[in-house]
Amino acid sequence: MDQNLGSIFKHLGTGALLDLALILAAAAALILLLQKTLPWLANRLRGRRRHALLAMVPLLRLIIIVGAFLLALPKVIEPSFQNMLAVLGSLGLALGFALKDYASSLVAGIVAVGEAPYRNGDWVEIDGVYGEVTHVGVRALQLVTPDDNLVTIPHQKLWDGAVSNANNGQPQLQCVADFHLHPEHDGARVHAALYDVALTSPYLAFEQPIAVVAEEQPWGTRYRLRAYPIDARQQFRFTTDLTLRGKAELLRLGVAFATASPAPDPAPLQD
Secondary structure, eight states: OOHHHHHHHHHOOOOHHHHHHHHHHHHHHHHHHHHHHHHHHTOHHHHHHHHHHHHHHHOOOOOHHHHHHHHHHHHHBOHHHHHHHHHHHHHHHHHHHHHHHHHHHHHHHHHHHEEEEETTTTTTTTEEEEEEEEESSSSSEEEEEETOOOOEEEEEEEEHSSSESSSTTTTTEEEEEEEEEEEEESSSHHHHHHHHHHHHHTTBTTTTOOEEEEEEEETEEEEEEEEEBBSSHHHHHHHHHHHHHHHHHHHHHTOBBBBOOOOOOOOOOOO
């Protein structure tokens, strides 16, 4: 195969080099236009239309890259089955030994486009990092955390880690506000008060359900107020609103909050 590999490639004249340059320039320009235009349009939409438009970015970019590769390949080698088999086989060996991790991320990126465990606009947690997906590239994705940090995560994490997707391409994202109360209180009254707090929030999506979940703990009662904001990007303002107004309402009702008891001193070591 090594002896025949040199005869596979064409002699690249000025015309062939110009064609390759035009193909690469056109692909780069299309990708740049795509990555600027579609997010710009999506950020002016809401709900499903915004997420659907953002999810098209990695798929269209992959189509452009594959199309440019298929157009450029006949300019470099003679398009025959034997030649294609030899080139792809050599390329596969090179990637397998020299760029194993990079190739793994590339393959995982193609899988991510097909299976869509995350899309642009999704709020995900990967490897302990939570944030909004802003870019799904060929090798890695980028997400912005609540602290406005840009984090780049290789797609390779798909092979050995879990992906927690809070909204999965939908505008609905459940928010939870926690309240830890002293065990001596009127549960029905607290339930009704917290429900009303969610119902009167300016961020509430009225078509989505509201739930108040109570759970007894050794130190008291834990209440979880679950509801959905109008837009997933409002989740932190919504949770803050539920927490502050819920606390104020419970204090107005005279409900005592739980206080953690100090841990007992460790027993002295015995000789």
